[in-house]
Amino acid sequence: MGTVENPVASAAADVQLVQEVTDGFRLVIDALKLNGIDTIFGLPGIPITDLTRKAQAAGMRVISFRHEQNAGYAASIAGFMTQKPGICLTVSAPGFLNGLTALANATTNCFPMILVSGSSEREIVDLQQGDYEEMDQLAIAKPLAKAAFRVLHAEDIGVGVARAIRAAVSGRPGGVYLDLPAKLFPQTLDAEAGKKSLIRVVDPAPRQIPAPDAVQRALELLKSAKRPLIVLGKGAAYAQADADIRALIERTGMPYLPMSMAKGLLPDTHPQCASAARSFVLPEADVVMLIGARLNWLLSHGKGKTWGGKAPKDWGGQKFIQIDISPQEADSNVRIDAPVVGDIGSCVSRLLAGIGSNWAKPPAEWLSAVAERKSKNIAKMAETLAKNPMPMNFHSALAVVRDIVKANPEAYLVNEGANALDFTRSIVDMYQPRKRLDVGTWGVMGVGMGFSVAAAVVSGQPVIAIEGDSAFGFSGMEVETICRYNLPVCVVILNNNGVYRGDEVNPTGGRDPAPLVFVKDARYEKLMEAFGGVGVHATTPAELRKAMEEAIRSRKPTLINAVIDETAGTESGRITSLNPSAKKK
Numbered sequence: 001m002g003t004v005e006n007p008v009a010s011a012a013a014d015v016q017l018v019q020e021v022t023d024g025f026r027l028v029i030d031a032l033k034l035n036g037i038d039t040i041f042g043l044p045g046i047p048i049t050d051l052t053r054k055a056q057a058a059g060m061r062v063i064s065f066r067h068e069q070n071a072g073y074a075a076s077i078a079g080f081m082t083q084k085p086g087i088c089l090t091v092s093a094p095g096f097l098n099g100l101t102a103l104a105n106a107t108t109n110c111f112p113m114i115l116v117s118g119s120s121e122r123e124i125v126d127l128q129q130g131d132y133e134e135m136d137q138l139a140i141a142k143p144l145a146k147a148a149f150r151v152l153h154a155e156d157i158g159v160g161v162a163r164a165i166r167a168a169v170s171g172r173p174g175g176v177y178l179d180l181p182a183k184l185f186p187q188t189l190d191a192e193a194g195k196k197s198l199i200r201v202v203d204p205a206p207r208q209i210p211a212p213d214a215v216q217r218a219l220e221l222l223k224s225a226k227r228p229l230i231v232l233g234k235g236a237a238y239a240q241a242d243a244d245i246r247a248l249i250e251r252t253g254m255p256y257l258p259m260s261m262a263k264g265l266l267p268d269t270h271p272q273c274a275s276a277a278r279s280f281v282l283p284e285a286d287v288v289m290l291i292g293a294r295l296n297w298l299l300s301h302g303k304g305k306t307w308g309g310k311a312p313k314d315w316g317g318q319k320f321i322q323i324d325i326s327p328q329e330a331d332s333n334v335r336i337d338a339p340v341v342g343d344i345g346s347c348v349s350r351l352l353a354g355i356g357s358n359w360a361k362p363p364a365e366w367l368s369a370v371a372e373r374k375s376k377n378i379a380k381m382a383e384t385l386a387k388n389p390m391p392m393n394f395h396s397a398l399a400v401v402r403d404i405v406k407a408n409p410e411a412y413l414v415n416e417g418a419n420a421l422d423f424t425r426s427i428v429d430m431y432q433p434r435k436r437l438d439v440g441t442w443g444v445m446g447v448g449m450g451f452s453v454a455a456a457v458v459s460g461q462p463v464i465a466i467e468g469d470s471a472f473g474f475s476g477m478e479v480e481t482i483c484r485y486n487l488p489v490c491v492v493i494l495n496n497n498g499v500y501r502g503d504e505v506n507p508t509g510g511r512d513p514a515p516l517v518f519v520k521d522a523r524y525e526k527l528m529e530a531f532g533g534v535g536v537h538a539t540t541p542a543e544l545r546k547a548m549e550e551a552i553r554s555r556k557p558t559l560i561n562a563v564i565d566e567t568a569g570t571e572s573g574r575i576t577s578l579n580p581s582a583k584k585k
């Protein structure tokens with residue numbers, strides 16, 4: 001005889017079935033969605049595999065990468081583009097560590113991102129009993145992140161996500177680590193209680209209004225200037241105060257210098273843009289207003305010969321105004337005479353109010369000296385770009401890229417390498433804000449394909465990635481990701497057979513190649529073809545132009561292997577002097 005069902009017990013079970021429950025997986029997804037986060041960049045595996053599936057099922061975009069570092073870079077640049085924290089999702093220990101470089105890079109660059117990582121059993125990890133992928137991830141992430149949190153109970157997920165969002169985007173943005181142990185995900189909670197536990201973050205990046213006397217001090221210094229200069233950094237690009245920044249520059253009539261990722265905040269062809277006269281304006285300026293730019297190595301720490309100092313560490317005599325959201329930034333390298341602490345939008349709008357509409361333009365001698373130096377350098381560059389050597393060099397290839405970007409100003413330009421980076425930055429003009437994405441504060445290689453994927457996914461616009469052949473190698477496998485998601489990314493490898501250049505030889509005559517060279521005439525384009533994209537081998541500017549135009553038109557994943565003279569590059573591009581062997585005591 002079969003078992004007789006107990007009707008009472010079975011009814012109770014039914015009630016339990018209809019009583020809605022939620023769980024850790026669901027709550028993480030709901031918490032992100034509640035805060036307007038709709039995309040996850042990651043790589044699945046224990047314990048977060050189901051999180052990726054459920055997030056996709058819940059309507060989020062889940063972009064799966066081939067290596068966590070690239071997912072991390074993607075998340076960080078999505079944060080830069082959108083002012084919302086980019087989410088990178090990784091598995092425990094090794095996956096977490098792979099994502100950590102990108103988290104540290106985000107913190108260094110002031111990009112908001114959250115590295116969400118699954119982790120192993122706390123009890124086993126803490127007793128070091130050898131769990132699967134055991135690691136005390138929170139402790140390791142802390143010094144590299146702006147903040148780090150761990151959630152142990154499902155009812156705390158809302159708070160954990162809210163704190164991570166606030167930490168990532170408020171004040172100076174940065175990378176945040178959120179540790180989610182495996183046990184958290186299957187924990188269940190009454191659905192209603194779960195819903196109540198979530199937090200929609202109100203005003204995650206509150207405006208920070210500068211003190212009126214700080215604004216006044218800055219205006220007075222600016223007014224006293226005979227040779228003023230504005231430096232725009234990527235903080236200014238991030239702030240999305242484009243119209244006010246433009247008004248500030250145009251109403252004061254001051255020359256300005258965009259840092260690499262601030263290019264395009266105003267079109268690089270703007271008459272006040274002093275990029276082509278950089279080595280003239282830095283030492284000659286008497287008052288420099290930094291807007292979202294730090295006086296780190298990229299600006300020679302505000303001193304030394306670049307700034308007109310007599311010796312490497314000498315003060316050049318400039319007075320500085322620094323607009324920054326971090327109250328600790330001023331005086332980090334040289335004296336800041338007028339710090340203005342606040343968010344760039346609020347600071348610039350208050351400066352504008354003080355500037356009014358009849359601000360005296362800088363002295364004509366200064367403007368004409370800058371203009372003269374600029375036109376001389378632009379003419380010199382035009383001459384170099386007009387040459388057509390065989391094989392191509394960086395200039396003849398980049399003259400093509402310059403035209404393509406001019407014709408497609410909405411396209412994103414991702415850029416890494418040494419010579420490939422420095423020449424692209426100086427040759428290729430940008431026309432719109434936040435379109436140039438590059439190696440940033442660290443000069444890190446490996447951001448290329450992660451940035452490209454994110455730029456395409458977030459914006460839907462075409463992406464052009466100008467890559468050194470070495471730089472490309474760090475993230476090259478993600479061409480599969482680009483093909484899988486069918487992204488409008490055109491990768492151009494400036495291929496000179498090695499790191500910096502490709503003509504070094506092993507001085508011993510031994511069997512190993514020199515440490516900086518690669519396989520000669522490598523056919524990188526076949527990598528893209530392997531996954532169904534378009535591969536092109538380009539040996540002339542005409543071939544490069546045709547292939548790039550076609551890539552932009554078709555929006556098909558494309559990789560152009562642009563063959564460059566292997567003797568064309570210089571060691572470390574424009575920072576040869578930082579090599580220890582180049583340093584004199």
Ligand code: ADP
Binds near residue numbers: 441
């Ligand atoms: P770059 O490399 O372009 O010179 P940095 O990364 O050195 O730029 O500097 C960016 C600066 O901008 C940082 O000091 C950061 O605190 C600041 N910053 C970022 N976002 C804002 C903002 N919204 N308002 C004010 N300052 C900001």
Ligand code: TZD
Binds near residue numbers: 417
């Ligand atoms: N590793 C990481 C993560 N970042 C780095 N910056 C480096 C190594 C050192 N490095 C540079 O600074 S540029 C570069 C390396 C390895 C590659 C230069 O070669 P390339 O470009 O082929 O990408 P060019 O155009 O040939 O100079």
